[in-house]
Amino acid sequence: MxxxxxxxxxxxxxxxxxxxxxxxxxxxLLEAARWSPSWGNTQPWEIVVVAGEPLKRFREANRKRFMExxxxxxxxxxxxxxxxxxxxxxxxxxxRVLTAxxxxxxxxxxxxRYGGDMAALFDAPCLLLFCVDKGLAxxxxxxxxxxxQQTVCLLAHARGLGSCILAASVRYxxxxxxxxxxxxxxxxxxxxALGYPDSEAPINHFARERATPDEFITWVS
Ligand SMILES: Cc1cc2nc3c(=O)[nH]c(=O)nc-3n(C[C@H](O)[C@H](O)[C@H](O)COP(=O)(O)O)c2cc1C
Numbered sequence: 001m002x003x004x005x006x007x008x009x010x011x012x013x014x015x016x017x018x019x020x021x022x023x024x025x026x027x028x029l030l031e032a033a034r035w036s037p038s039w040g041n042t043q044p045w046e047i048v049v050v051a052g053e054p055l056k057r058f059r060e061a062n063r064k065r066f067m068e069x070x071x072x073x074x075x076x077x078x079x080x081x082x083x084x085x086x087x088x089x090x091x092x093x094x095x096r097v098l099t100a101x102x103x104x105x106x107x108x109x110x111x112x113r114y115g116g117d118m119a120a121l122f123d124a125p126c127l128l129l130f131c132v133d134k135g136l137a138x139x140x141x142x143x144x145x146x147x148x149q150q151t152v153c154l155l156a157h158a159r160g161l162g163s164c165i166l167a168a169s170v171r172y173x174x175x176x177x178x179x180x181x182x183x184x185x186x187x188x189x190x191x192x193a194l195g196y197p198d199s200e201a202p203i204n205h206f207a208r209e210r211a212t213p214d215e216f217i218t219w220v221s
Contacts, residue, residue: 006158013162014097014122014203016195020051021126025159026194033151038144044136045148048129050180055127058179059120065172066119067112072171075187076138092209100206118168124193127169128152129176131186138187145189152192162197162204165190 026049038044050058072078082090095105103110121127130149132141153163169191170176176188197204 006154010154010157010163011204011208012164013193013195013197014118014164015198015201016122016124016162016193017198018123018125019196021161021194021196023049023051025161026126026128029152029155029159029161032155033148036144036148036151038147039140042136042141042144044132044141044144046131046133046183046186048131048180048182050127050129051125054180055121055125058127058176059123061175061179062169062172063116063120065175066168067116070172073173074167074170075173076142076170076189078167078171089209096206096208097203100202115168118166119171121166121169121191121193122164124164124195126194128192128194129170129180129182130189130192131182132189134185134187142189149190149192156194160196161194164193166193169193 030047030049034043081087098105098111098114101110101114103114105111117123130145132138132145149165153165156163167190170188173182173188176182182188
């Protein structure tokens with residue numbers, strides 16, 4: 001796939017087929033993704049690939065914790081307030097997801113159920129957990145994680161795999177540490193769900209929005 005096409009057609013996938021992702025394919029993605037840039041070539045990423053039974057257990061435990069209404073306590077604090085413009089965009093994508101699922105806004109029960117499905121990683125057969133050593137300056141390590149995470153998502157797309165970056169996967173790091181072996185002293189930054197997209201599902205097809213270039217570019221010359 002041509003690089004511009006790969007970038008512009010990648011989208012977050014929220015319904016996966018149950019087929020497992022071959023381990024060799026994940027290895028191929030990560031072998032290429034290790035060429036991502038990082039500050040001073042520190043390559044601070046540590047990636048835990050979770051699949052099979054441990055993933056099934058984690059998906060269900062994470063769903064349950066969410067459905068119980070447990071407060072999120074991620075290793076990286078999540079934003080609680082957004083300036084108006086960003087809040088509008090955040091709300092808009094939520095609306096599009098619910099519309100694609102035919103869930104009316106006022107149907108609180110269905111919305112909570114959807115939140116549970118998200119916590120269960122939309123049943124993705126593979127999860128990549130991106131971790132960094134807690135001794136690193138977190139802000140800069142986050143830039144490096146962002147770089148490799150996007151590279152992985154693009155490579156996955158180029159190989160016909162779908163991905164969804166999921167803050168919802170790292171809300172309860174204590175649960176992750178319980179279900180999955182994460183070394184002491186590592187912060188869990190973000191999870192990326194991986195799997196083959198369900199190409200029929202409307203949730204994988206709603207129109208996405210982006211600001212126009214003129215809304216975010218300032219030319220100085
Ligand atoms: C750091 C980060 C966290 C995200 N967390 C979630 C999440 O918890 N649930 C979800 O459905 N999508 C999540 N997303 C996906 C965004 O909603 C998505 O990237 C955005 O709406 C743009 O859509 P697109 O990626 O399909 O182009 C996350 C994306 C990023 C970069």
